[in-house]
Structures are given as C-alpha cells and as structure tokens.
Amino acid sequence: MISSRWTPYLFLAPALAGLLIFRLIPIVVAAGGSLTGVSLMGDMRFVGLENFEYLMTDPEFWSSLNITLLFNVIINPLQLAVAFGLALLVFRPLRGVWLYRTLLVLPMAVSTGISAVLFGLFLDGNLGPLNGFLEWIGIGAQPFHRSADQALYTLIGIATWKGAGYWMLFLLAGLYSIPSTVHEAAAIDGASAWQRFRHVTLPLMRKPMAFVLVADTAINFLFFAPVYILTSGGPSGSTSVLMFQAYRAAFTFSDIGRSLAVSTILLAIILVIVVLEFRLLRSPEERA
C-alpha cells in the first residue's frame, strides 16, 4: 500500500487544480487586468489605479452600486425567508408532499435565459396573462419591467421564483438533520409548537441558513441574465446592476480594464458581506 504524507494532497489535487485554474488564476488575472487600459491602437498598457479613479467620479457607477445594494438588501433576506417558509411547509409528512416538493424545485430546471424570456411574455402589457388577470380583478394592468419604479422589484420576483425552491432544498435537508428526539424532548419539557420552532428549530437551523444566505448573496451580486434579456439595465438605468455595468464596459465600450475594475470591486464587496453574514450567523458555542 502506498501511503505517505503526500497521499492526502494527491487526492485533493484534482479539486485544487480546478480551483486554481477556474477560480484563483482568473481572479488574479482580473485584478491585474483592472490595472490596465487599452489604447486606441489596441495595445494594453499598465495604467495603475486609473480605472478605479474614473469609476469613483462616474455617477453611473455610484447609481449602479446603489441599485446593486438595494437589490441585494431586499432579495437575499426575501429568498431566505421564502425558502425557509417553503421548507417548513413541505417538511410535514403529508400525503403527496413529494408532488409539492417537485413543483417547488422545478423552476431550477428552467434555464435562467428561458425563464427571463417566459416572464417577459407572462408580464407583457398587451399579451401577458398576468395583466389580463389583474385587469379582470380590478387592480389594473401594471407596467412591471417596463417602468423604472417596478423593474427592479419585478426582477427580484423572477429571481425569487427561480431561486427559492433551490434554496429550500438545503433548508429542508437542514430540517431533516435535527433529531426528532430533540423536538420530542422540547414537547415533553412543555414547549408549544411555536416555542419549539423559536427555541429549537430556528437556532438549530443556523448553519444551513448561514450557508444559504452566503451562497445566495454571492449569486445575487452576480445577477445578470434577466437584466440583459428583459431590461438591458433600464428603464432609465433603474436595473443597471454592477454586473451589467461590467458587461457594458467590456462589450459595449470595449474597455476591458474598466470592466475588470468593476468586477474587482464587486468581488471585494461580496467578500466583505459574506464575512459579515458568517459572523452574524455564528452559533453561541462558536462565539464562546
């Protein structure tokens, strides 16, 4: 049997290689690229922090940063809450509950692009069934993604429709990992259903919730396809999140350096927020 202190690293090597090639090296390249500019002649040169200096004075960047933060401040808690609620609903051992679980997870199987196109039709002002329904019940047609006031919230709705079922799976697994005897012990200790949820379920769901919140945050900061397909950052720049800014810088203005600068800032923001979220959801035992 071959066994040495290198054996564990050998087993880790494929994963580490993947991490290096597809994550770490691109990050370093992107961070390096954010310090370059392209001349009119097409050759790259080192420009130092010029791209960042430009962004700091660009009102469009600041507006985009605001939109990105607003989007995330709403969507991450919302998706976590909706996913948790759904997980609690389908956790109960009811007949046919598998059907509901399947239906809730199904949006996951629809590609982001296709779901954006479908929602475009669904919410359409003339042909969309939703507006027809809203008019029928007397609320009246809504502009949804066609209005600067509603576009961002429409995108939040679409992303939540698609994401909640996916995150629900992790929370459902978390609920199953709580030993049933702990609930029973609480019931015998005199806890009502609400008290059991408040004092047993909720604290024991800390870890899965932390995972979902962190992973969801990272994904939602990189939210892009529906913006590109449905709103192109509009109307009036109301949905122009940082990812869209990065895209535009690179592919509309051909300014790779600026695009990479936006991406680098985005990465830094995600890191800071993820660290904060992890700290927030630490258990008292870990804090001790």
Next chain:
Amino acid sequence: MSTMTIDNLRKSFGATEILRGIDLDVADGEFVALVGPSGCGKSTLLRLIAGLEEASSGSISIDGRDVTRLPPKGRDVAMVFQNYALYPHLTVRANMGFSLKLRGDDKATIDSKVTDAAAVLGLDALLERYPGQLSGGQRQRVATGRAIVRDPKLFLFDEPLSNLDAKLRAQMRTEIKALHQRLKNTMIYVTHDQIEAMTLADRIVVMQAGRIEQQGAPLDLYDRPANAFVGGFLGSPAMNFVKGILGSGLFLAEDGTQLPVPDGFDAEQGRSVLWGVRPEAIGPVDQGFSGVVEVVEPTGPDTQLLVRVAGQPLVVLMHKRMRVSPGDQMTLGVQGADIHLFDAADGRRLHL
C-alpha cells in the same frame, strides 16, 4: 408523588398492531422496568405514556386523571432519551433550565433548582459547557438532570444507558438506583438489558409481541417464570431448555436421556414439555445424569462450561474454579426445586 393506571391500551401503526391490550398499574414511588426483545412494544408503550404517540384505544391515567388524549405538555412527565436529545445550542445550565423557563419560573428559582440538580448529579463544573463538549456519561447525566429539575409526576427512561460502554453503564446504573432511592419518584424504565431491569426495578414487566407476558418482583420472575419466554429472557447466561416428554416421575429427552422433574410433580405422561434449568442450578454430583464437557470458559470467580447432555449443549455455571478439560465426562445433578417445566406448545409453566 403519583400513580399511573393503564387500561386495555392498544396502538396500531397502519395495519400493524404494536400494543395488543396493555393493563398496568404503577404505585406511587415505584420503579418499574419494562423489558423485552426489540420490537416487543416497550418503547412504544413509554412513548404513549409520554404523549409522544397517540393511543389507538384504551386509557392512561396519571394520579387518577385521564391523560390519554393530552399532549406531552399537559401530562407533567419527564423523559430521558436513549440518545439524550439534549439541545445542542444550549449550555448545560440552559438545557436543564429549559422547561422551567418555558413554565415561566423566575431566574432566581431556575438558577437554584438547576444548581441543586447539578450538585446531585456532579455537574457543577460543567454548567457552562455545551453538549458537544461533554462525554457520553456526562450527557446522560445532563439528560437526567433536565428531568429531575422539573420534579415531574413521572420519570420515563427510554434505554438511557444503552449508548454507554459497559463500565460506565454499570456505574450509571448504580447512580440511577441511588437517585431513585433519594428522590422516591415514580419511575418507568425501558430496557432490553435484563441485568439493568433486575438490579434497578421494584417490579419488572416482561413484554413480548405487544403483550405483557409476566410482571412481578425481579427475583420472583427469575425464580418462577410464568412461561418459557420469561424464563429464557431473564438471566444471563440464559436458562437451558431441553425438549422431550413426561414419563412417570421423570422427563425423557428426545434422545431418551432421563432427566429429573420437580419434587412431587406428577402430571399426564407422554405430554410434550420443555425442561428448563438455570446454568447455576446444575452442578457436579455423585449420582445424576452424565454429560461430556465441550468448552471451558474460566472468568476468574466463575467457570462456565458447555456440557453436552441429552444430545444438546447445556450451559453450566460454577461459582468457583474447576479443573476440567474438553472431553471429560461429568455427572451432573439439579435440585428438584430448580427445575422448570413448560408446555411445549404454548410455553406456559406447568406447576406452581
């Protein structure tokens, strides 16, 4: 201080009947052990008493009050689980005080009750720890502590020691016994370990296939099992059984070997019976039946032998050291009072 009465209790899960009519009275301060093999329904019975499962029919009363349809909260019982079921996110102190906090006791009361219970169980130094930082024995103690701070009407134990190693199990067994002698609460204790049941309980209830086979004081059950199942279940090493028929004032094994019957026993000849005798009741004598030693197992104080008698191996337990070797011939005997005869068909005991 409390009593419990169970009347014709039944429980089915779907088409499977787990409890088939249980009647049980538990006196105030009594320590009752429910024993039986896996799947006999003893844990289900305990969960029904706790209110964790709902009875299909029949009734459970605690202190004369019918609690059959009440949730656990309304029964004032405490339970110690096999896996302890401690709250992993709470300290030992908070685990033990949880029920008091829910009940709305003030902080000073909770503190003093938790401190008292911790002192009884030797948990003083561990109060600020989390369950994940405790050993198995310590967790078991916390689970017991969580039960005693409440001073409930009934203590329920669901195999509380089966996750501990043998040495710790023996130690905790003694602690639980001491605890009962001190608190004098009514306790119901489920175990599959007949030694635990024998040593702890005032009364043992032996269950099989959803029914109570026999109940009584541990030594009464040991000495006078009502049927072959109880005889075989209580005692370790287990009772020896030989199949055969009754002759005139003797027992004829299937291979024709003659074995003695209880003194003064006289019943229909030719009846198929099981001849039972405990390993420690057999010993070498001058005149008796013969056997060939197959295996010798010295344990220090005892010597356990496997002796082939009437074509089958009998376990013989001698409370002394013996110089015998496999292949040796032995003449064995048994006192008439130590012989148990059971009906071969239904297993029932044939004599008083």
